[in-house]
Amino acid sequence: MGKKTWFDDGGMRKGEWTAEEDQKLVAYINEHGTCDWRSLPQRAGLQRCGKSCRLRWLNYLRPGIKRGKFTAQEEEDVIKLHAVLGNRWAAIAKQMENRTDNDIKNHWNSCLKKRLSRNGIDPMTHEPIINNLTVKTTSEECGSSSTTTSPSLASPSSSLSSGSARFLNKLAAGISSRQHDLDRIKNILSNPRITSSDQDEEEEGYKRDQKIGGGEEDDFPMWIDEDVMRYMEIDEMECETTSYDSVLYESMHVLDSLF
DNA sequence: AATCATGTCAACCGCAGTGCG
DNA sequence: CCGCACTGCGGTTGACATGAT
Known part of the structure; x- marks a missing residue:
């Protein structure tokens, strides 16, 4: 599901996240926290824009998120x-x-x-x-x-x-x-x-x-x-x-x- | 079995708000 | 006060899943 992966003009990876990318992002945030989204991708070794990282973290990777059917x-x-x-x-x-x-x-x-x-x-x-x-x-x-x-x-x-x-x-x-x-x-x-x-x-x-x-x-x-x-x-x-x-x-x- | 409609989910885009120099 | 950079939010899109015909 989601959107197929592609690269924009600036070489930024877009679309669906891979398990490896998730792992990198989680590991980095667990160690350093979520300050400065802009520089985070580079420091975490991700070819993503900060916005994309922030969204991925907040909507998917953040601990305690409840997904699936609404009661x-x-x-x-x-x-x-x-x-x-x-x-x-x-x-x-x-x-x-x-x-x-x-x-x-x-x-x-x-x-x-x-x-x-x-x-x-x-x-x-x-x-x-x-x-x-x-x-x-x-x-x-x-x-x-x-x-x-x-x-x-x-x-x-x-x-x-x-x-x-x-x-x-x-x-x-x-x-x-x-x-x-x-x-x-x-x-x-x-x-x-x-x-x-x-x-x-x-x-x-x-x-x-x-x-x-x-x-x-x-x-x-x-x-x-x-x-x-x-x-x-x-x-x-x-x-x-x-x-x-x-x-x-x-x-x-x-x-x-x-x- | 094929096709179409609808639902679900993840992600992107653009804009507004905020803080700072 | 102004302009810029950054963040956060809401609207929208697109791909896949599922159900109906």
């Missing part, structure tokens, strides 16, 4: 963490037991994303896809609401459409940058409070159906907008109109009281 619990954790952190694979990996960001990213793209879509959940916003692919979006840049029909797979910043999704994204940044205790966050996320809302009854019913109707394996708890707003003690309108900075300030305030 149901791990998949559930990835989905919950992705709902909070977005495509911040490195941040997600930090909270998972010995899984690499690459591994998590691969599993998400090849499996979990499709599974969520099949279950009528937008994998980017983790919100139900209303009316079969039609979701309401609000563009902050143009300052107006609009309706689109594409289940966007673009970057989180461009596709996070609802105020709460953007809010969560900022909250996630705060969480990851401050290294808060993830057990607590996991606990909060794994115990969502389902509440009735004076908003769209039909949508609420759909959300309930999603939770109840899905297969056992694919049934994950979800955050609900109103719940997030109430939890953060701000309302939908405020979230839509407040500047990023003040929303972030608000989330930091909440985080401080939480942790």
